[in-house]
Amino acid sequence: MMNHSLPDSSSMPSLSMPEEFRYTDEELIARFQDGDEQAYVELVNRYRNRLMSFIFRFVNDMEKAEDIVQDTLMKLYTHRHFYRNIAKFSTWIYTIAGNLAKTELRRKKRHKVTHLSHMGTEEREYQLPSVEPETGETAQGHFAEKQIQKAIQELPLHFRTVVILRDIQELSYEEISKIVDVPLGTVKSRINRARLQLQQALKEYR
Amino acid sequence: MDRYQFEDLISDFIENKLSMIQRKDFETYLDENPEAMQQLDSVKQVIASMKSMPEVSTSTDFMKNLNKRIAAEKETQSVVKTTRSFAGYTPLMASLSAVVVVAVVLLGLEFIPEATNQATFTPTMAEQQVDDLPVLPTQPNDELLAENEDDSTHVDEDMPNTTDFKDRIQLVGDRRP
Numbered sequence: 001m002m003n004h005s006l007p008d009s010s011s012m013p014s015l016s017m018p019e020e021f022r023y024t025d026e027e028l029i030a031r032f033q034d035g036d037e038q039a040y041v042e043l044v045n046r047y048r049n050r051l052m053s054f055i056f057r058f059v060n061d062m063e064k065a066e067d068i069v070q071d072t073l074m075k076l077y078t079h080r081h082f083y084r085n086i087a088k089f090s091t092w093i094y095t096i097a098g099n100l101a102k103t104e105l106r107r108k109k110r111h112k113v114t115h116l117s118h119m120g121t122e123e124r125e126y127q128l129p130s131v132e133p134e135t136g137e138t139a140q141g142h143f144a145e146k147q148i149q150k151a152i153q154e155l156p157l158h159f160r161t162v163v164i165l166r167d168i169q170e171l172s173y174e175e176i177s178k179i180v181d182v183p184l185g186t187v188k189s190r191i192n193r194a195r196l197q198l199q200q201a202l203k204e205y206r
Numbered sequence: 207m208d209r210y211q212f213e214d215l216i217s218d219f220i221e222n223k224l225s226m227i228q229r230k231d232f233e234t235y236l237d238e239n240p241e242a243m244q245q246l247d248s249v250k251q252v253i254a255s256m257k258s259m260p261e262v263s264t265s266t267d268f269m270k271n272l273n274k275r276i277a278a279e280k281e282t283q284s285v286v287k288t289t290r291s292f293a294g295y296t297p298l299m300a301s302l303s304a305v306v307v308v309a310v311v312l313l314g315l316e317f318i319p320e321a322t323n324q325a326t327f328t329p330t331m332a333e334q335q336v337d338d339l340p341v342l343p344t345q346p347n348d349e350l351l352a353e354n355e356d357d358s359t360h361v362d363e364d365m366p367n368t369t370d371f372k373d374r375i376q377l378v379g380d381r382r383p
Contacts, residue, residue, distance in 0.1 A: 044272065048264045056262040068265055074275055143255040167256035192217040196257075199248045 025089035033080050038078075043089075044073055051097050052171065055163045058101045059108075060153050068104055072097040091178045094171070098161055098179060105157065143202050152203040155194055162187055163194035207235045212242055216249050 011019045020117035023031070023039070025046065051072055055179050056065040075096050152160055158180075173191075177184045212235050218224050219232050236243050295303065 019242075044269075044296055048268060052264045053259075055257075062262075065262070066268065069264060070268070070272055070275065073272060073278070077276055078279060095372050099221045143251065147260065148252075148255055163256075165255055168259055170257065186218065189214075192214065195217060195249050195252055196213055198252045199245065202252060203248060 024155050027086055029080065029083055030085065033083070038161050040077060043076065045092055047090075047099060048073065051093070054094065054161045054164055055097055055168055057149065057152055058098075058132060059104060059170055060149060060159060065106075068092060068097065071100050072151035075100075075145045087178060091175055092173075094169075094175075095181075102161075104147070127168050148198070151198050154201055155197055157191055159197065162190045163198070168193075182199065207231050209242075212239075213245075216246060217237060219246070220253065 011174065017050075019039060023042070025043065028039040028043050028046075030045065048069060051064055051069045055072075056062060056067045059065055059068065072093065083089065152164065154165065160179055162176055165171045166173070171179070172186055173184055177187045180187065182190075212232065215224060215228065215232055219229070224232060236246065
């Protein structure tokens, strides 16, 4: 019986090591493309929580987010040879994750519409978001995490993606432009609009 | 600067990406509009709050589940590798397909000769007319060949020599009588 499990990444220069001794993401994917599965494990360890944060802020569902991150990392495993060293690895992996998250949201939306259409007008019940504003925390200057999360969910998808990538994932405008495949100017404008919308929404929660 | 221009430049102002002139205009607008200053502070708070949001971690079972999925994927790949051998066909399917193709060809050969014999026994009208034409001699006719033995370089001796231009041309300065 063959052992199909992944190797332990302990022999790989890990995250705790100083930067100069660590492989870059691009070096790791190159090694993985050459058959080194430890490099894959290292990439998974580097990206799983970053992707989880991105996807959770996007879909607002822990279980779904984890499934999407798993799907993304499976795609990395099965489609490793699709990566070409012309773009940053992070751009590539975020693009995959973002596309899977959008697909999931569209599927969820379709499901919701179908569900409502089966109901009569009198029995229709619109679920209010479960997240309640926490007025006590806003007094300190920062908005509560749940309030922001709720406000993010109200943003249109094209605003939501870019603002999460910029203000939560802290990616550069150039990288975001490549991930969402829109011009740099459009990205800047969308981020600005998204921030203004969030500011308006959060003002109402106060 | 109006309100819309101000809002368009908020992010660039916060990220310090405005030119000196734009920055001066922006700050002048802020000085003149206290509500604009409030809005700017509020946007700054939103950005700071988002940056300070905690990182969401995957569950403790995440690696275990991923490992399972990868093991299943490897299993599928190894099954596919052992079964797929010739142009996407399994050996059994390839053999069966080959047998079927050979059988079809042999059956086809059984029928083809009969069909061609039938065609040779029923000549068409055009073929019959061709048969009625006189048969041309297959041996070369010596008389016809002699007539055709015409040499294109042959010169008739009775004709005057038209190529002798010596006495017909007089050049400028030629003092010949």
